[in-house]
Amino acid sequence: MIQTVEAVIDATGQVRLLGEVHVDAPRRALVTVLEEPAVVPGEAALLAEAALAADWSRPEEDAAWSHLQPAR
Numbered sequence: 001m002i003q004t005v006e007a008v009i010d011a012t013g014q015v016r017l018l019g020e021v022h023v024d025a026p027r028r029a030l031v032t033v034l035e036e037p038a039v040v041p042g043e044a045a046l047l048a049e050a051a052l053a054a055d056w057s058r059p060e061e062d063a064a065w066s067h068l069q070p071a072r
Contacts, residue, residue: 007031008038 005019015031055061 009033 003021005017005021007015007017009015009031
C-alpha cells in the first residue's frame, strides 16, 4: 500500500517525518522537495489557541461535553 506523509528536511539534509509510516519490511521511498518553506508543526494550533479558548471556556461548552468527563 502506498502511503504519503508530510516531512521536513533541514539544512543538513536530515528528513523528519511529521506523521507515522507503517511498513512490514524495508521499502523504497521517494522524496519530493517543495519550493515552499516548512512550517513549524503545530504552528496553526498555537495561533488559533487564544481565539478558540474564548469559545471553549464557556459554561455552555462545559455542559455540552460533560458526558465525556470522568466523574468528580
